[in-house]
Amino acid sequence: MTKGNEKKTDYGFETKSVHAGNMENNVGALVTPIYQTSTFSYPSTNAAAEDFEDLTTGFAYSRITNPSTEVVERKVAELEHGARGVAFASGMGAISATLFTLLASGDHLVCAKSLYSGTDEVITDILGKFGVESTYTDLSDPNNLEEAIKDNTKLVYFETPANPTMDLIDIEEVVKIAKKHDLLVVIDNTFSSPYITNPIDFGVDVVIHSATKYLGGHGDIIAGIVVCKELEMANEIRITGLMHLGAVMAPNTAFLLERGIKTLGVRMERHSSNALALAQWLEKQDWVETVRYPFLESDPCYEIAKKQMRLGGGMISLEVKNGVKGGENFMNNLKLATIAVSLGDTETLVEHPASMTHSMIPEESRVKAGITNGQIRISVGLETVEDLIADMDQAAQNIYD
Ligand code: PLP
Numbered sequence: 001m002t003k004g005n006e007k008k009t010d011y012g013f014e015t016k017s018v019h020a021g022n023m024e025n026n027v028g029a030l031v032t033p034i035y036q037t038s039t040f041s042y043p044s045t046n047a048a049a050e051d052f053e054d055l056t057t058g059f060a061y062s063r064i065t066n067p068s069t070e071v072v073e074r075k076v077a078e079l080e081h082g083a084r085g086v087a088f089a090s091g092m093g094a095i096s097a098t099l100f101t102l103l104a105s106g107d108h109l110v111c112a113k114s115l116y117s118g119t120d121e122v123i124t125d126i127l128g129k130f131g132v133e134s135t136y137t138d139l140s141d142p143n144n145l146e147e148a149i150k151d152n153t154k155l156v157y158f159e160t161p162a163n164p165t166m167d168l169i170d171i172e173e174v175v176k177i178a179k180k181h182d183l184l185v186v187i188d189n190t191f192s193s194p195y196i197t198n199p200i201d202f203g204v205d206v207v208i209h210s211a212t213k214y215l216g217g218h219g220d221i222i223a224g225i226v227v228c229k230e231l232e233m234a235n236e237i238r239i240t241g242l243m244h245l246g247a248v249m250a251p252n253t254a255f256l257l258e259r260g261i262k263t264l265g266v267r268m269e270r271h272s273s274n275a276l277a278l279a280q281w282l283e284k285q286d287w288v289e290t291v292r293y294p295f296l297e298s299d300p301c302y303e304i305a306k307k308q309m310r311l312g313g314g315m316i317s318l319e320v321k322n323g324v325k326g327g328e329n330f331m332n333n334l335k336l337a338t339i340a341v342s343l344g345d346t347e348t349l350v351e352h353p354a355s356m357t358h359s360m361i362p363e364e365s366r367v368k369a370g371i372t373n374g375q376i377r378i379s380v381g382l383e384t385v386e387d388l389i390a391d392m393d394q395a396a397q398n399i400y401d
Pocket of ligand 1: 090091092093116118159163188190191209210211212222223224342
C-alpha cells in the first residue's frame, strides 16, 4: 500500500480494496478528488525536463498519467498481485493496447477457441491485417497448446471461465506448457474478478479486466485495466498502448471505478452465494436441460474451479428446453431479471445469444461455435435470491408456448 508511511504489506483483500493505492492530497480529502485536468504545471523548465525523462512516473499530461487513474491502477495491481496497472477507456481499449504492444508483424499467438467476440475480431481481423497470425484451439485440454505452438509463437491468450459456455481452463497447466516455450501468457480475468482468481499467482504475465463489469460493479461506466507481473512491461504498455494508441480512462470514470472497487469483496461474496443458490435450484427444474456453474459439484470443471477460484462468481450458463423458442419464451416472461448484455452489475442481467447477439449467425455455425439454441447467460445480481428464483419459476411456466 502506498498511503502515508504504512509499511505493512500483508493486509486482506477488503482492506486493500479500500486503502491500496490511495494518495495523500493537500486538503486531506478522504476520497480521491477527481483530477479533471488535461495537463500539469511546472515551476521551471528544469523540473519539466526531469519529468519528461521518464513519462511513466510523475504527471505531465493526462494521456499518460493522472492522479485519479493512478489510484485505480495501483489498487487493482495490488489486488491482482502485479507490479503495476495501466487504466484504459474500455476493456477493448485495454485488450487491443496490450496485443498491439506485445506483438509485431510475423508473430503468432495461440488463443482459446471461445473468446469475447470483440477480442476475437481484434485478433482475427485487425491483427491479422497487420501480419499477426493466430491459432484458435481448445485450451480446456492444455495439451492442445503444445500442438498449436509454432516457431514464431509469442503469446497465449485466454479467458476463464469462458463466455458464454462457462467452461474453465486450467491456468497452471497452460502456464507450465507456455513457459517451457518462453511464451507470454495473457488472460482476460473479467468473469472472475481479482477477488476470485489471481492469475499472476499461477505465473501469468498480464491480466486484463473489462472494469465495466465486476470492478466497476454498478453498470455506470465503460473502463478497462491491464495489470502486469513486471513493471517494465506495464511501462511499455503505458507508452505504446496508452500514450500512443490513446484509449485513456477519464478522471470521472476513475472516480466511479475506485468507488466500485472498494466494495468488490462484499459484492463478489453475494454475487457468488446468489448464483450458487440459483444454480442449485435450476439444476432440479424439469424445463432445464443443463446448468453450468463452476461451484456446482456436478459441473465437469468443478475440480479446476476448486483449484483456481475462491468462489464460483456470479455467472451461470443455462440451456432451457424447447430450443430457440423456449429461450425466447423464458426471457420475455421475466419480470425482475433484465434483458441486457454486459455483466457484473447489481441488477440480474439475462442474455439469450440465439435470439439476441448471435441471431444473425446461421444456426449451424452458431451451434458449432458452442452457442446452442436454448442457451441463456445469467449475470446474477445482488437482489434477494428468493425473488430471482420466483421470477424464473413463473417465466418458465410458458416455456413450451
Ligand atoms: N472481455 C470480456 C470477457 C467481456 O465480456 C467484455 C465485454 O463484454 C470485454 C472484454 C470488453 O469490455 P468493454 O465492453 O469494457 O470494452
